[in-house]
Amino acid sequence: MKKRYFVGRMKMADVVAANHTLILAMPRFGISLGFGERSVQEICEQYGLPVDFVLLIFNVYTFDDYLPDGDDLERTDFSPLVPYLEASHRYYLQERLPHIERHLLHVAGSAGERYGRVLKSFFEDYRKEVVEHFESEEREVFPYLQRLRRGEQVERPVSEHFADNHSDLVDKLGDLTQILYKYIPGDNFAEELNELVFAIMQLSADLEKHAVIEEKILLPYIMQLERGRDEA
Amino acid sequence: MKPKVQVLVAEPSDMIREGLKALLDEDEFVFQAPLRELPVDLPQRISRQQPDVFILNPTLLNTPSRMQLVSIQQARVNMAVVALVYQYIDPSVLQQFRTVLDVREKGSKVAQLLRESCQAEVDDDESYELSERETEVLVLLAKGGSSKEIADKLNISVHTVNTHRKNITRKTGIKSVAGLAVYAMLHNLVVG
Numbered sequence: 001m002k003k004r005y006f007v008g009r010m011k012m013a014d015v016v017a018a019n020h021t022l023i024l025a026m027p028r029f030g031i032s033l034g035f036g037e038r039s040v041q042e043i044c045e046q047y048g049l050p051v052d053f054v055l056l057i058f059n060v061y062t063f064d065d066y067l068p069d070g071d072d073l074e075r076t077d078f079s080p081l082v083p084y085l086e087a088s089h090r091y092y093l094q095e096r097l098p099h100i101e102r103h104l105l106h107v108a109g110s111a112g113e114r115y116g117r118v119l120k121s122f123f124e125d126y127r128k129e130v131v132e133h134f135e136s137e138e139r140e141v142f143p144y145l146q147r148l149r150r151g152e153q154v155e156r157p158v159s160e161h162f163a164d165n166h167s168d169l170v171d172k173l174g175d176l177t178q179i180l181y182k183y184i185p186g187d188n189f190a191e192e193l194n195e196l197v198f199a200i201m202q203l204s205a206d207l208e209k210h211a212v213i214e215e216k217i218l219l220p221y222i223m224q225l226e227r228g229r230d231e232a
Numbered sequence: 233m234k235p236k237v238q239v240l241v242a243e244p245s246d247m248i249r250e251g252l253k254a255l256l257d258e259d260e261f262v263f264q265a266p267l268r269e270l271p272v273d274l275p276q277r278i279s280r281q282q283p284d285v286f287i288l289n290p291t292l293l294n295t296p297s298r299m300q301l302v303s304i305q306q307a308r309v310n311m312a313v314v315a316l317v318y319q320y321i322d323p324s325v326l327q328q329f330r331t332v333l334d335v336r337e338k339g340s341k342v343a344q345l346l347r348e349s350c351q352a353e354v355d356d357d358e359s360y361e362l363s364e365r366e367t368e369v370l371v372l373l374a375k376g377g378s379s380k381e382i383a384d385k386l387n388i389s390v391h392t393v394n395t396h397r398k399n400i401t402r403k404t405g406i407k408s409v410a411g412l413a414v415y416a417m418l419h420n421l422v423v424g
Contacts, residue, residue: 114417114418115418118414118417118418119414122410122411122414125410126410167298168408171407171408171411172407172408172410172411174405174407175405175406175407175408175410175411175412175414176411178404178405178406178411179406179411179414179415179418182405183415183418183419184418212299215296215298215299216299219295219296223295
């Protein structure tokens with residue numbers, strides 16, 4: 001079954017051709033474009049990254065049915081996991097949301113006062129929620145993971161953001177796109193509206209995969225470390 | 233004669249499973265082979281066996297439960313997934329179920345609850361216009377009311393409020409309360 005997933009000897013360029021959204025994940029690993037004919041394995045060695053971990057992320061991003069099993073988790077070097085997730089957060093907060101905001105302000109400015117105000121306030125609330133979600137993960141979940149990795153006897157922090165809270169972040173983006181193309185009369189600025197809707201959809205798809213990474217990799221890995229701690 | 237309701241139960245306790253079965257009229261409810269735990273091929277089994285109701289003890293789910301519940305629901309979209317509860321379960325998990333069946337529920341009510349959960353499926357009407365009642369619920373939601381508060385105000389059950397809410401989401405495509413509030417404002421249903 002696993003044959004069709006990405007493996008280390010594939011050319012990086014072929015992997016990206018198979019799923020172009022992986023290009024967005026490269027900077028989070030610190031990988032630059034210009035792969036030449038090198039394989040995923042070779043590129044990972046060049047950047048000092050554990051290839052199993054990079055493949056895990058690529059596979060989750062690409063194959064909806066991909067689910068790492070216990071052995072995969074056991075085998076993989078997870079040292080880049082937290083830096084990867086933090087880089088993803090930075091990308092969403094510092095690049096994607098400001099990008100969407102620019103388009104949204106444009107649309108809000110063209111759509112008339114009433115629509116503009118509603119859109120801006122929805123987006124502001126959304127941004128606050130995202131920031132709070134990420135901050136809570138970075139404040140509680142990631143440090144907890146790092147301490148577990150060092151073999152410390154720590155208790156799991158009580159946090160509402162520990163697990164299952166991504167659906168709302170994704171749902172709200174979906175709602176925003178629905179509102180934009182169904183209820184905003186955009187005859188005079190159709191192009192801007194389209195740009196905005198596409199930018200939001202792209203972020204939404206990315207956040208969905210981000211949620212899968214946290215739910216299918218981060219959490220099982222934490223649970224695995226916790227079992228190790230409890231047996232120690 | 234009415235078609236029988238096909239019931240699939242996933243529950244580790246023999247006593248609970250057998251008790252549940254004993255409470256229900258076998259002329260109306262047919263029990264499929266029970267599950268003591270969730271097999272890996274659960275979605276495939278569901279698409280094969282086509283149960284109308286899936287009564288599931290939420291403690292059998294992985295953490296986090298959302299992805300797993302989504303794949304269960306996708307295996308049979310019209311199936312009512314009912315939580316069978318006898319201990320504390322996080323409300324965020326329970327709200328992903330269509331109905332919650334508490335073991336402390338009166339025996340005489342169980343059949344009715346299951347019947348309702350099947351019928352509470354999205355109404356058949358194909359229209360995308362909100363009904364008067366749905367609009368009322370939407371406005372109260374947009375103003376920040378909880379399902380419980382709305383139920384009290386309109387004198388209907390929480391279950392019915394949630395059914396209205398599902399229909400509102402199906403018709404508008406909007407899931408979050410914040411999104412519904414925007415919808416209500418843009419349609420002049422509330423003052424923004």
